[in-house]
Amino acid sequence: MPYLFLAQKNKITYLVLGGDEVVTKSLNELLKIAIEKEASDIFFMPKENCYLIKLNIAGELKFLKKIEKISGVQMINNLKYRANMMLSEHRRPQTGAMEIAEQIYGRLSSVGDFLGRESLVIRLIYQKKTEGMFFFQEQFENVVNNLQKKGLILFSGPVGSGKTTTMYHVARQLKKQVMCIEDPVEINEPSFLQLQVNEKAQMTYAELIKSALRHRPDVFIIGEIRDKETATSVINAALSGHLVISTVHAANVNGVIRRMLALGAHFEDLNQTLNLICYQRLLPTVQGESKVLFDQLFFDTPDTLDFIKNNGSNKMTMNWRMRLEKCLENQWITQQTFVKYLEG
Incomplete structure (x- = not known):
């Protein structure tokens, strides 16, 4: 199913229809990496012409990769759609939740900076096996x-x-x-x-x-x-x-x-x-x-x-x-x- 994402041209914001197959594939690859590394958070951090994606692993923030700005916007809107968040709102804070994979849930939080560039954080919540969950x-x-x-x-x-x-x-x-x-x-x-x-x-x-x-x-x-x-x-x-x-x-x-x-x-x-x-x-x-x-x-x-x-x-x-x-x-x-x- 297609979804809407925000794009800018000559400082005018348009709603552009984009196919989600490529974006979904990229997101699945990103989430797979984060889960394999047992990351607690995934950060989509906006810069002038790109997005930086970082992972919080055992309390340390680690750089994963840099993606084009439009790809970052597409990914964020894909995630917001799946988490029942408003696509048209990209400045005020929003929260949402979604199932990432079996027994793994995501808590999403988004907010826009003073330039209207939206950032997103996904908190990964793992339903781990209870056996061996505690040291004592x-x-x-x-x-x-x-x-x-x-x-x-x-x-x-x-x-x-x-x-x-x-x-x-x-x-x-x-x-x-x-x-x-x-x-x-x-x-x-x-x-x-x-x-x-x-x-x-x-x-x-x-x-x-x-x-x-x-x-x-x-x-x-x-x-x-x-x-x-x-x-x-x-x-x-x-x-x-x-x-x-x-x-x-x-x-x-x-x-x-x-x-x-x-x-x-x-x-x-x-x-x-x-x-x-x-x-x-x-x-x-x-x-x-x-x-x-x-x-x-x-x-x-x-x-x-x-x-x-x-x-x-x-x-x-x-x-x-x-x-x-x-x-x-x-x-x-x-x-x-x-x-x-x-x-x-």
């Missing part, structure tokens, strides 16, 4: 054990550290009614009821959580706590007797508490609802794979939160360092990886 299986079992309680479990870590994959994996262990609210939905899971944020239709995180409570799910997965309204809604859901699993951006496990308080959460409510905080990183192994390492905080006594609030540092816990040293001792990771991730 007992860390995962700690999460599963906390799923048996009502309350709040928070995951943190930088972009691309596998938080969404982990949340879905742990929720599958319950075999209960799970409702997901995300922006956008990243992983297609038929056994879950998945809702997608659409702020233009007034379907915000807070509004969807409020509506979803009427469906009485056993478990909520909330994609991200990013503002006061969402933080309040998440805590209210946990206070109402639900298990809520969510993410929040912070530099370490102690930083999650500060972040939640900064977003307007009340200390007393956190004290009643928080069960576990997991800060996670995806570390490259010497075998060329990537595995999850957690830094975890458990709220199993009433004074735990108070102690962390008043005494928590800006550094990783000693348990993180001990686990990292164990990975190095077992020759699962290199010395370079050990040094790189020592501070989280």
Whole structure:
């Protein structure tokens, strides 16, 4: 099926009909390379007369190739079409999602610069086999054990550290009614009821959580706590007797508490609802794979939160360092990886 892409001639923008066979072939080749290299992101970066394509591999941005400007525009519009994004909008930010390949999903984000040149980033989300996903299986079992309680479990870590994959994996262990609210939905899971944020239709995180409570799910997965309204809604859901699993951006496990308080959460409510905080990183192994390492905080006594609030540092816990040293001792990771991730 043909698709539309934008072309300029004498500073006038036209919609040009282009066959998608060549573009699809080029995209498939690009995606194949990215997947083989286990890239977490693909960047289409506009320059004056071309596009630079770069890959984020194990946290390092690597140049892949340079393509003609018109080819870059064609590829971007092909991807936007497949991700249900507006082709006619190439300046304002947009997000979308699509299935890249079997068990591999893409989260797309586009925006135009002040010259109207559009850039695009594809976040690749891999549905990896759960066996061998973690360096220490007992860390995962700690999460599963906390799923048996009502309350709040928070995951943190930088972009691309596998938080969404982990949340879905742990929720599958319950075999209960799970409702997901995300922006956008990243992983297609038929056994879950998945809702997608659409702020233009007034379907915000807070509004969807409020509506979803009427469906009485056993478990909520909330994609991200990013503002006061969402933080309040998440805590209210946990206070109402639900298990809520969510993410929040912070530099370490102690930083999650500060972040939640900064977003307007009340200390007393956190004290009643928080069960576990997991800060996670995806570390490259010497075998060329990537595995999850957690830094975890458990709220199993009433004074735990108070102690962390008043005494928590800006550094990783000693348990993180001990686990990292164990990975190095077992020759699962290199010395370079050990040094790189020592501070989280």
